[in-house]
Each structure stands twice: as C-alpha cells, then as structure tokens.
Amino acid sequence: MQQEITKNQTIEKYLNKTEFNGIKIGSLIAQSFALNFINKGLHQNLIVNLLVLLKYIITLWNNKKTEQYHADFLFTKLDNRFHFNELMDPLISHYRNNSIVLYDNNSFDHNKFNIHDINDKTILFTQTISNTKKDSLKILRVIFSVSYLLLRNKKKLKLTYHEVLYYINNLLIQLRRTSFWNHYFTIAEYKPLCVVTEFDRFLTATPLILAARKHNIQTITLIHGVLEDYSFTPFLADYIFCWGEGQKSQLISKGVDPKRIFITGNPMFKDHRSNKYSEKSTKNLCLCLAISPGFDNSSLIEPFASALNSVENVHGILKLHPSLKKEDFKWIEALSSKIEILTSKDILNSDMFQKIDLLIIHDSGIANEALDAGVPVTVLMSNSSQQLNNFQIELIKLAGCRLVTNEQDLANNFIELASNPIQFRLNAEKMGEKYLKMLYDTTGKDSVKAMISQIDKISEQRY
Numbered sequence: 001m002q003q004e005i006t007k008n009q010t011i012e013k014y015l016n017k018t019e020f021n022g023i024k025i026g027s028l029i030a031q032s033f034a035l036n037f038i039n040k041g042l043h044q045n046l047i048v049n050l051l052v053l054l055k056y057i058i059t060l061w062n063n064k065k066t067e068q069y070h071a072d073f074l075f076t077k078l079d080n081r082f083h084f085n086e087l088m089d090p091l092i093s094h095y096r097n098n099s100i101v102l103y104d105n106n107s108f109d110h111n112k113f114n115i116h117d118i119n120d121k122t123i124l125f126t127q128t129i130s131n132t133k134k135d136s137l138k139i140l141r142v143i144f145s146v147s148y149l150l151l152r153n154k155k156k157l158k159l160t161y162h163e164v165l166y167y168i169n170n171l172l173i174q175l176r177r178t179s180f181w182n183h184y185f186t187i188a189e190y191k192p193l194c195v196v197t198e199f200d201r202f203l204t205a206t207p208l209i210l211a212a213r214k215h216n217i218q219t220i221t222l223i224h225g226v227l228e229d230y231s232f233t234p235f236l237a238d239y240i241f242c243w244g245e246g247q248k249s250q251l252i253s254k255g256v257d258p259k260r261i262f263i264t265g266n267p268m269f270k271d272h273r274s275n276k277y278s279e280k281s282t283k284n285l286c287l288c289l290a291i292s293p294g295f296d297n298s299s300l301i302e303p304f305a306s307a308l309n310s311v312e313n314v315h316g317i318l319k320l321h322p323s324l325k326k327e328d329f330k331w332i333e334a335l336s337s338k339i340e341i342l343t344s345k346d347i348l349n350s351d352m353f354q355k356i357d358l359l360i361i362h363d364s365g366i367a368n369e370a371l372d373a374g375v376p377v378t379v380l381m382s383n384s385s386q387q388l389n390n391f392q393i394e395l396i397k398l399a400g401c402r403l404v405t406n407e408q409d410l411a412n413n414f415i416e417l418a419s420n421p422i423q424f425r426l427n428a429e430k431m432g433e434k435y436l437k438m439l440y441d442t443t444g445k446d447s448v449k450a451m452i453s454q455i456d457k458i459s460e461q462r463y
Helices: 002-015 026-034 046-061 082-094 133-152 161-187 206-214 245-253 298-310 326-334 349-355 366-372 390-397 407-419 421-439 444-462
Strands: 073-077 099-103 122-124 194-197 218-222 239-242 261-263 285-291 314-320 339-342 358-361 377-380 402-404
Touching: 002 026, 002 133, 026 161, 026 206, 046 133, 046 161, 073 082, 073 206, 082 444, 133 161, 161 206, 194 206, 194 444, 206 218, 218 444, 239 245, 239 444, 245 261, 245 421, 285 298, 285 407, 298 314, 298 326, 298 339, 298 377, 298 407, 314 326, 314 349, 326 339, 349 366, 358 366, 358 407, 366 377, 366 421, 377 390, 377 407, 390 402, 402 407, 407 421
Parallel strands: 073 099, 073 194, 099 122, 194 218, 218 239, 239 261, 285 314, 285 358, 314 339, 358 377, 377 402
Antiparallel strands: none
16 A cells, blocks of 8 residues: 555656646645545556546536635535534534535435535535636646656556556546636635635545635645545645644644644544443443455454454444445455444444444544544554554554454453453543543534634635
C-alpha cells in the first residue's frame, strides 16, 4: 500500500505543474492519493477505460444551468456516514437560513431522506458534472496534454497504460466539476463568504475547495477520522478544524502552518456510554473485528476466525468499512460459522457498541468511537515484526489497548475477557478516559459551538 501512496503523491505533485483556469489540476484526482480506493477489477480493463473516456468526451457539450443562490455560507453534504453527518448536520441546521448545501443525492436513501430536510437552497452533486461550452475545448486540451505527459513519463512514474487511462478519466470528470464551480463563482452577484466541507481531499469536494480558493472565498475542512499521510495531508482548504492538541501537533509535524489550524473538538462524541453493562449477559460474548481498505485483510480475518473457533461461548462480527462490499467476503463462511458480516447500512456504530464486548482493529478510527462508548479495544498486527504507526502506538501506550500478533494471543485475549467481562471492560474504560481527554478538547454541543464561533470569525475576514 505504501508504494501506491508514494506513487500517487508523486503523480499529484507532477500534475500540479499544469493548470486549468488558474487552478492546479494534480489535487483534482486526490482521492486516488488520499484513500487509495481504486477498484482493481475495473481500472485495469483497458477497453472499459477507453469506452468511458469516449463517453466523457461526448458529454462535454451536454451542459445544464444551475440556479444561483444568495447566501453567506456553502456547506457540503457528500456522504451518509455517521462521521460526516455528525460533523455537518449541526452546522447546516445552525446556518440554515443563510447557506447553500452541496448535496450528493447518490449517497442517500431517497425513500428515507427528504432533500428539503437539509436546506431550501441546495445544489445536487450530479449537477456539478457540467462545464461551460467555453471550457469544453480547454478541458480537451488539458486532457491531451496530460495524456502525453503521463505516457511520455510512464516508466519514470511507474504507470501502466490502464492506470494512465484511469487517471485521465478521473481528471476529465474533475475538470468538469471545477469548470462548474469556477463559472458559478464567476457569475455570482454575491459570492459565499465561506465554504465548509467534511473532507477537502474527498473526490466530491476537491473541485469546490480549489475553485473557491481561486475566488478568494474562505475555505474550511473538518477532520472525520484518524490522521494519516494518505488521507488528510496536504490540506487543500485555507483552514483546518482539528480535535485537540494531539492532532494539532501531528498536523504541525506534517508541515501544516499553525495559523491554519483551529482546535474545535469533536462533535461526533456525546458521551453516550451505557451504565448498564453489569446487567448485560456474559454467557455468549460478541467480539467484533473492524477492517479497512488498503490492507491485506485476510491476514486479520483468518486468525480472528480461528481464535473464535477455539473459544466456547463467543461469536463474532466482521464490521466492514463503508467502501468494502459484503459479496467480497463470502469466503469467510468457510472459515467459521460464528461470524456475521455487517456494514454501516446494517447497523450504526453506536448500536453495535451496545452489542459487542470487544473491538479488534488493525488501524481504524472506529477504535476511538469504541473507547468513547466504553468498549475495550485490541490492536491486531498480522506480523510481529511489523512497525507500529503513531495511531497504534497511542492506542497501546495511552489508551492501554492490548497488542496481539498471532492467533494464540488473540484467543488468550478472548479467554481473559470471558473470565471476567465486567472487570475487563471497567479497566478499559479507566484507561480510555485518559486517552480521550488528551485526544479531544471538547465534544458534542460544546464542539459545535466552537466550530460555529470560528466559522463566524473566519467569514468576517471578507468584510
């Protein structure tokens, strides 16, 4: 994974030498660099990528107009996940009468979600895949120029032909979105004072942030998870709202200017711990393994399944990251009949924490949520010689989480939990409280108030 991250970082810097309407284009395909969510089965098909490119080129001249709104703030509502909703919903509610919302209608269940519940002034994300006719030829020129550069330097950048096409297809769509926002802000009689997004390196948010910065509109990005080089930095927005001093130090160590960083706490956490754990049945414990993309998850799932099989009166949950699909993990049925596979659509994390007695992770921010809910956390490394990252080190040293490196250690961890689950959890809560106090300056409503205060101050800089 690190090799792919490094390659995408190199390509981003390389393409940032080229501009479109005064906007550097490398960061427009930042999601490949950011979260490495490339679907290997699709992007390696040369014919499919060529057909997609042809389709995109044809639609360059199919453009639609979008209504202009007068508002001081523009917020994004781009992903229906707990992390994103808990960050954005309170802000959208507070500024409802004076804001526009960029809403990705593809991410929400239309039967359960009314668009007017967000805001009367709404721009659908699907509307942004549009460019002005004036920009159509510009986009083609950039595409042909970048295609030539990537193909000419294919060996140097360690790219295959299908990877070049994959980048070009993503770039073409992103250029259209950038054209949309550049035009939107150019013709607007009154530009927003401030743009706020959940994640500025999200493929859906990047064109908006870059175009807003070009038009001298203040931009803010929030943090929805664990800080890693491949997911958050370098930031594209003017300002970053982080959780506490720990994250601020991390950001500064990554080269972020301290003047761009504001500590506003974490509104996701509301101290929702249950005090009824002593009443919970301890006869059949539930153990959860949470996995993320970009890692060989079979090296985690196999010891988890074996450890479950070796211990009586326990069953397991495999909690998938929202980007992972259930059908890709059917093979687990052959390993153990004790494992239930769940996604974010099946169960909310807060509900899951009421069911489970232990969370096992390799490198996932869900560990922080679990500790906040009073659920013990174990860090599972598939190789005892593997180097721990900063997040894993903090979980182990500061939060007192267990570190296991093999199937037998994991089974022993389960047995220890089963021998006295109530005391096991109480010990974890005690250590977790110290860690969370260090991690978050404020939580819940206090954090929302801190964010609103800073947004107001930043937006006033335009006057």
